[in-house]
Amino acid sequence: MAQTNNFPETRFELEIPDPLKTDEFILNMGPQHPSTHGVLRVLLKTDGEIVESATPYIGYLHRTFEKHAERMTWPQVVPYVDRMDYLASMNNSLGYALAVEKMMGLEVNERAQYLRIIVSELNRIASHLVFLGTYGLDVGAFTPFLYGFRERERIIDLFEEISGGRLLYNYIWIGGVAFDAPDGWLEKVNEFCDYFEPKIKEYNDLLTFNKIFIERTANVGVIPADLAINYGLSGPTLRGSGVNFDLRKNDPYCIYDRFDFNVCIGKGEQGTVGDSWDRYYVRIEEMVESAKIIRQAVNQIPDGDAKETVPRNVRVPAGEIYFRTETPRGELGYYIVSDGGKNPVRVKVRAPAFCNLSILPAVARGTMVADLVAILGSLDIVLGEIDR
């Protein structure tokens, strides 16, 4: 339309207030909220149904782990690290054990190393299965929860057989593992892989490619790759944004360089790269890769005494170390200072879930409250690890 007078086009937009704009409403989401995965309080400022800002408030599950660790002897810290990320205890204690072993310059028995890989990858699957179930719950699908926990139950039974614990294992020790595998355990692990791999199709039928689920998660909470890197995200949350970074490949620790597996990254199949669906699907694919690693490890495992290199008295020379490992949630770093005594002087933990949560205020702006639940769920936070 050609301009016929001298008035600027924008003159009508200036003075009329937005009729849909309502008063700001402050809403506490949590600490007792089923979709905050523990006791997290998110303070929402909403404009109607739209979130204007979301501020996470943490600390409800603080158990002073780092202070406790200063009082404990070196092996006594292991049950405490188990309690940080209680869905993946094995991966937590693996990181701590590797860090202390590196300080001591200890070479771990081969069989123990393979057992460590098997249990920590099994734990990765178990943790992702909980994610699958609870994420379904968050967006309104109840059934996948039961399916996820069905398989997890079998993993936990395997753990109970080898370590005695069902949730907190105290299995990976400094210098090795607490027990060798009982007779027939490795065959059971192989059986589990055979049983588990076809189940992935079931999850995909049930949840992943469900149209309603895709509508709820695709294009929701998009985290571009540069934003993800700037916020220090790690693990599947980072890979969902299309960044190819996995510590098991990029900075191999333990014996991960002996196995053949792929790093799964988000491709934006259903929406844009880095949306909630991508972060979800990366975890599903990762379970397949973990099963692949477990199979290789079970086939390669040598005979030997798994407890051979466990020292009777742990003596750590004075010094400090930062050691990072890949847990189901991302990069778990331990910064440990030793003065050569019986206890660590300082154990600082760089918790992946803590850093992953920090991006919430940046992506929450302008989303619906219901979408915020989908975003929060896709970050896969565990409050035990955030608060420690």
Place this chain on the structure above:
Amino acid sequence: MREYFKNIYEAIVTILIGMGVTFRHLFVPSVTLQYPHEKLKLPERSRMKLFVNIDDCIGCRQCERACPVDCITIDTIKAGKDEDLGAASNGQKKRFHVTKFDIDMSLCCFCNLCTFPCPTECIYMTPEFDFATYDRNNLIYHFSNYTPEQVQELKEREAQQKAALANAKTGKKPEQK
């Protein structure tokens, strides 16, 4: 318009696929266990209730030191010179009266660290898991066999011995000088 119907079609089809998965489970045997009537057999290594075979305990206190939450309290009194307390089942000689061996299961974190250093393997975790009580004090388990009277007697004897020793020392010192 086409997109609209395509969306409806996709939603219905994917839900039906999901329903199919659920439907197949109607023909799978049920796995529910009627819990109080039937119980799962737990593996040997299950870490549930702590148990102490006090007859084998030599009072070395290693478990007490290993415990990260200090839920084990042990009191020991040294056996007299001419007293023979016997030996543990693996041949270790007992040198202490274990007058108190309490484990507070409400504090226990089930980490199993106490069972490894035990020289006679007398402390271990059992697969028994249903020991919930109404009172927290009922979770403190006493394993020692000594009656309070016996403990009192032993304590008095120890105090007497100590006093005698102290007397002997103070008595000797002036002589030496």
